[in-house]
Amino acid sequence: MSEIKITLPDGSVKHFEAGTSALQVAQSISEGLARNIIAAKVNGKVVDATLPILTDADLVLLKWEDQDGKRTFWHSSAHLLAEALEALYPGVKLGIGPAVETGFYYDVDFGDQKFTSEDFGKLENKMLELARTNSAYVRKEVSKAEAIQYFTEKGDEYKLELIEDLNDGEITFYSQGNFTDLCRGPHIPTTGFIKAIKITSLAGAYWRGNEKNKQLTRIYGVTFPKKSELDEYMVILEEAKRRDHRKIGKELELFTFSEKVGMGLPLWLPKGARLRECLVQFLQKAQVAAGYQPVITPHIGNKNLYITSGHYEKYGEDSFQPIKTPREGEEFFLKPMNCPHHCEIYKASPKSYKDLPVRYAEFGTVYRYEQAGELHGLTRVRGFTQDDAHLFVRPDQVKEEFCKVIDLVLYVFKSLDFKDYTAQISLRDPNNKTKYIGSDENWALAESAIIESAAEKGLNTVIELGEAAFYGPKLDFMVKDAIGRKWQLGTIQVDYNLPERFELEYTGSDNLKHRPVMIHRAPFGSLERFVAVLIEHCAGNFPLWLTPEQVIILPISEKYQEYAENLLNVLKKHDIRALIDDRSEKTGKKIRDAEMKKLPLMLIVGEKEQAENTVSVRKQGGEDLGSMSVESLVSWINKEIETQLN
RNA sequence: GCCGUUGUAGCUCAGGGGUAGAGCACUUCCUUGGUAAGGAAGAGGCCAAGGGUUCAAAUCCCUUCAAUGGCUCCA
Numbered sequence: 172m173s174e175i176k177i178t179l180p181d182g183s184v185k186h187f188e189a190g191t192s193a194l195q196v197a198q199s200i201s202e203g204l205a206r207n208i209i210a211a212k213v214n215g216k217v218v219d220a221t222l223p224i225l226t227d228a229d230l231v232l233l234k235w236e237d238q239d240g241k242r243t244f245w246h247s248s249a250h251l252l253a254e255a256l257e258a259l260y261p262g263v264k265l266g267i268g269p270a271v272e273t274g275f276y277y278d279v280d281f282g283d284q285k286f287t288s289e290d291f292g293k294l295e296n297k298m299l300e301l302a303r304t305n306s307a308y309v310r311k312e313v314s315k316a317e318a319i320q321y322f323t324e325k326g327d328e329y330k331l332e333l334i335e336d337l338n339d340g341e342i343t344f345y346s347q348g349n350f351t352d353l354c355r356g357p358h359i360p361t362t363g364f365i366k367a368i369k370i371t372s373l374a375g376a377y378w379r380g381n382e383k384n385k386q387l388t389r390i391y392g393v394t395f396p397k398k399s400e401l402d403e404y405m406v407i408l409e410e411a412k413r414r415d416h417r418k419i420g421k422e423l424e425l426f427t428f429s430e431k432v433g434m435g436l437p438l439w440l441p442k443g444a445r446l447r448e449c450l451v452q453f454l455q456k457a458q459v460a461a462g463y464q465p466v467i468t469p470h471i472g473n474k475n476l477y478i479t480s481g482h483y484e485k486y487g488e489d490s491f492q493p494i495k496t497p498r499e500g501e502e503f504f505l506k507p508m509n510c511p512h513h514c515e516i517y518k519a520s521p522k523s524y525k526d527l528p529v530r531y532a533e534f535g536t537v538y539r540y541e542q543a544g545e546l547h548g549l550t551r552v553r554g555f556t557q558d559d560a561h562l563f564v565r566p567d568q569v570k571e572e573f574c575k576v577i578d579l580v581l582y583v584f585k586s587l588d589f590k591d592y593t594a595q596i597s598l599r600d601p602n603n604k605t606k607y608i609g610s611d612e613n614w615a616l617a618e619s620a621i622i623e624s625a626a627e628k629g630l631n632t633v634i635e636l637g638e639a640a641f642y643g644p645k646l647d648f649m650v651k652d653a654i655g656r657k658w659q660l661g662t663i664q665v666d667y668n669l670p671e672r673f674e675l676e677y678t679g680s681d682n683l684k685h686r687p688v689m690i691h692r693a694p695f696g697s698l699e700r701f702v703a704v705l706i707e708h709c710a711g712n713f714p715l716w717l718t719p720e721q722v723i724i725l726p727i728s729e730k731y732q733e734y735a736e737n738l739l740n741v742l743k744k745h746d747i748r749a750l751i752d753d754r755s756e757k758t759g760k761k762i763r764d765a766e767m768k769k770l771p772l773m774l775i776v777g778e779k780e781q782a783e784n785t786v787s788v789r790k791q792g793g794e795d796l797g798s799m800s801v802e803s804l805v806s807w808i809n810k811e812i813e814t815q816l817n
Numbered sequence: 818g819c820c821g822u823u824g825u826a827g828c829u830c831a832g833g834g835g836u837a838g839a840g841c842a843c844u845u846c847c848u849u850g851g852u853a854a855g856g857a858a859g860a861g862g863c864c865a866a867g868g869g870u871u872c873a874a875a876u877c878c879c880u881u882c883a884a885u886g887g888c889u890c891c892a
Contacts, residue, residue, distance in 0.1 A: 288822095372886065372887075373821080373886085373887085374820080374821075374886060374887030374888070375819080375820035375821055375886095375887065375888065376820085376887065376888050376889095377819080377820085377888060377889080380888065380889065381889085386819080386820055386821095386888085388821095389887070389888080391887090417885095421828075422828085428883090428884090430865080430882070430883055430884090434882095434883070434884085480892095481892095482892060485892070486892060489890085507892070508892060510892090537892095539891080539892080541890080541891070542818055542819095542889080542890060542891090543818070543883095544818070544819075544820095544887085544888080544889085544890090545818095545889090545890065545891075546884095547885090551891080640892085725851095725852085727849080727850065727851055728849040728850060729849065730849070755847095755848080755849080755850095756850090756854090756855085757848095757849090757850050757851090757854085757855060758850065758851050758852060759850090759851085759852065759853060759854070759855090760853080760854055760855080761852090761853095762851095762852050762853055763852095763853035763854055764853085764854085765853090766853055767853085773852080775851065775852065777850090777851060778851090779851085787851080787852080789852060793852080793853080795852075
């Protein structure tokens with residue numbers, strides 16, 4: 172037997188016989204470790220922990236805690252789901268069953284049999300029962316002919332269709348218990364690892380995502396190696412439901428929708444509008460400081476504008492259709508993006524290299540025809556306002572400007588308490604350059620500018636090749652909210668296309684015409700989406716500087732109404748958003764209602780406060796700040812806001 | 818757009834072939850109270866819209882609209 176060298180992540184090298192599996196390597200370290208190993212990464216490829224390793228290799232032992240470990244675990248759970256389904260519903264046909272971000276699903280064709288959410292419990296129990304048999308997942312290489320024969324006998328046309336596309340010699344089956352599936356793997360060693368199971372939802376899904384194909388039933392589930400982890404997961408699900416921006420938006424009277432106005436067209440209520448105004452002012456201030464110039468453009472634009480920009484060709488059919496002038500028959504589109512308008516602003520006057528960079532900013536409302544089924548609360552709407560800006564820069568300025576935009580985005584995140592974020596850099600596919608426009612030099616410049624800027628700013632980045640837009644590379648920010656969900660917010664994109672199409676120019680120091688580079692950026696993305704994410708992030712407890720109502724005055728009785736009104740005037744003079752609860756209710760009731768409305772500061776005023784000319788301050792949640800003069804309250808608030816924003 | 822589910826008062830929801838119910842919110846009255854729900858009375862609904870079945874429809878059926886969970890899409 173020959174010997175192989177296994178290199179572990181800590182750099183240590185161990186010698187084993189060829190054919191040793193990752194699991195055996197783990198066992199050689201400790202039994203306890205081996206018990207937790209669910210898969211392995213051999214030379215960067217995720218494989219079964221039981222797969223014999225034949226050559227020298229870098230080995231990473233994967234546990235539940237590893238992302239690849241989870242995926243393997245969930246993929247194996249999908250097989251367990253399929254096994255349970257076959258046991259409970261003989262004759263079901265199986266489509267595909269992959270792992271997803273959280274959990275897994277299996278697409279199945281129940282034929283004439285019915286499956287509803289009431290059957291979830293039954294299915295979970297069956298899966299648990301099968302999991303407890305602790306059956307091994309067994310890998311078997313099969314020929315294409317064997318594979319076809321197996322599934323022909325089984326009568327599963329979906330699997331047969333999948334096999335069609337596979338090459339002979341690279342087909343494998345995995346079996347556990349009485350179930351065999353076509354699968355590339357890898358899998359966990361045995362079903363016994365799966366200790367807790369939850370079938371989460373049911374949905375229709377077309378075979379291979381094509382609506383011309385038959386619709387299958389997609390069963391979603393999630394599994395865990397410990398019961399306690401499932402419990403935690405259920406708590407987070409509940410929490411997510413509690414934080415749903417649609418629910419909180421209604422409760423806090425921030426926004427609404429009306430069938431009459433139209434689907435996907437949000438109506439901002441007074442409190443929501445105030446919150447939005449605060450966000451706009453906040454960003455506007457930061458942008459002015461960063462050298463942006465506000466511009467304003469109309470909500471519609473001539474069809475020719477979008478023909479020039481190329482958007483008509485690409486999206487014309489899928490847009491709200493043009494409106495026509497009654498006499499001339501000219502066609503105008505609702506503005507689906509601000510960039511072409513800004514290009515025309517750039518062109519309004521000749522530019523010198525000394526003028527650049529030029530930064531035009533606009534909170535521009537745009538309208539896009541999103542498919543009815545796509546609409547969702549404020550995160551996916553048909554009319555929304557982008558915190559848009561376009562920077563027209565010289566090629567040599569791309570990096571510096573990019574850095575400044577990153578600074579701005581990070582400032583926004585910090586001010587809104589998004590502490591956990593990553594950046595995705597999308598570059599062009601180096602093997603398929605024809606898909607993209609712009610010269611190689613410019614791409615090289617832009618791509619290295621993005622990479623270097625991100626590195627300089629210490630961003631935690633992921634690089635995705637081939638994910639760039641056809642007109643340029645980009646950087647997207649993904650933030651994690653308070654309960655760990657990821658959202659894509661800000662985006663920064665470099666664009667060579669529009670300057671070309673609009674023939675934008677500036678005169679260089681050489682007195683020749685040059686083409687500027689355009690940077691699109693939106694730290695919020697859109698105000699609608701950002702507010703939605705923010706609501707879910709803070710569960711409606713907005714930072715003091717942003718919250719629509721900062722202070723509520725609660726007079727103990729009507730006798731102190733006048734005193735309360737005087738206080739209100741003082742607060743308003745200091746630009747503090749305040750109101751009085753003058754209902755004929757007891758203090759306890761008023762406090763409860765203020766708590767429900769998530770009002771950060773309550774001022775209780777009665778005989779004592781009136782006599783001493785003070786207010787008693789209660790923070791939301793119950794903390795007592797004691798009594799103080801209204802002036803010291805104002806300075807307390809201002810200090811608080813200053814800390815939040817710096 | 819496609820498939821499933823849902824649509825009853827401002828909100829959260831119950832009911833269900835014989836022409837509507839609760840709690841909260843709202844209005845009025847009593848109460849003038851000190852840190853998370855005081856009491857009473859009142860008002861409020863074409864039961865999403867349209868069409869069918871029926872002696873009778875909010876209830877059953879069909880269509881449409883909208884919301885919702887997915888799929889496909891996202892400049």
